[in-house]
Amino acid sequence: MSNQSVSGRPPSGLHYFLHKSRKALKTPMPYLAFIGIGIWLLSYFLLNEYWRVSPFYKVPGPVEVVTEWLNKDPIWGTSLFTQDYYINIWVSCRRIFIAFAIATGLGVPLGLFMGWSKKFKDYTFPILETLRPIPILAWVPLAIVMFAGFETPIIYLATLASFFVTALNTMLGVESIDESYFRAAGCLGSKKHHVFLNVVVPGALPFIFTGLQISIGVAWFSLVAAEMISGDFGLGYMIMDSFMVNKYTTMVMAMLTLGFVGWITSAMVRAAGNRMMQWRERALGQGGV
């Protein structure tokens, strides 16, 4: 830490990560989260398995779920020790990764150009605004008609939902940039592409990453919906499948897994954002020494 303050350069890599973790542990945040989860688990347990309050007792309680989860020989066939559990997680994660990558790869550039060029926005914005309000579930039949198999329609739906959010937030991001940065760039002798790379892109980044966090959530939502309707594997399919055959324990297990995996993916997006916007972190006095 000391060499960091001497050189004054941004802390980076593992060093930065450790520094942040150390700081995080000094704040009440992780402990509060721990207590929060504890309270939630306790109430779940009390309502469900101890007092057996209606309608909660109808679903499996925490002890039952965790026991099954950790069971080497699970009663309902799925646990941490069975292969199908990991296949379902892997399939969903792979789909999310592909959908999110396509949506970001298309949505960010589209949003950047829409925000940057009034003319381009006039062409594209009406289309986007007409398609965007159509709920993603309404696209399901179309996706099935258009694409064969399971994989493509599901990825298509998740991509679509994610894409709209990303494009819109990116566009708003560019529009939020203070005019004086464009003027400053202009009077320092910038050509158009310099302005794009040095003002438009970095200036829109905060909005882009806010958008990406929402977009990955939306992608999960659409993915699970699509997997539940027409799936062969994946966490959404696992929920629907176990529901159909009354394996409620497995169903709750899949739901909790979904929550956990979803949280990890959005944390990854957040971490990527913080890495790319150290100027912002440091200006807020959060990453400083």
Place this chain on the structure above:
Amino acid sequence: MSATAAAVTGNGASGKGAISIRNVTKIYDPGGADVLALDDCSLEIASGEVCMIVGPSGCGKTTLLNAIAGFHSITEGQIDLDGEMLCGPGKELATQGADRVVVFQNGALFPWKTLAENVAYGPIVQGIMNKAEARDKAEALLAEAGLGGVADKYPGEVSSGMARRAEIVRALINDPKVLLLDEPYRAMDALTKSIMHESLLEVYDRTKVTIFFITHDLEEAIFLGDRVVVMTTRPARTKKIVDVKIDRPRDYRLLSSEEFRILVQETKEAVHEEAVKAFEAGERELA
């Protein structure tokens, strides 16, 4: 008038940066709101002059600066830089360029670049220097301005005074003909302000760059300027020009001199007259 100014500065070494503003009119939103911001406004600024612009709020000072910088067009008239037309008949909008660099009221250092990256930006995009050269030059200039220790900080991490000084360094690395400043020290406390003044004067004495400086602070205007141009209430024209025949280099001791006090008083009277007019005009509009 311009001859006097050149004599005062004793400059002309660089021999560049003379601005000639002739009969400039600017109407915002013609046919619509139709706001007449500049009306037949003329002003000659000699190369190497520190020209201070004062006037009531909303009179059209920023409008004039924006026209010179090429941020917006003029409706009539012509503005020349060193005899070459920036904007005028047939070319209402001046091309933005690094010969006229602006320092903004709220500061416009790119927050996503460190101070050194900000300063190095101009020469890189103009293709004058490669990245390494620009970086070395930027660090050297920042160090010269007493900002060597914070070259790798982001603008959000340094004080507003440091940021503003860095912004001036970012302008000067391009060796501009004219430095355009729009109330750059407005939000600063008196102490920071006086440090800013000394730092700007030091830069000026070294570079003799032409300075076009908008301010509301009359003492600042007299302390820094070769001439103080008092603008009328909107639409703006030049009402009065106060020649400040005080030798350079100047320092803070000047502030308590009789000569200084008289000049401030003279300017204050002219501005006050216009401010009253502006106020009455405002009353009329509201009534």
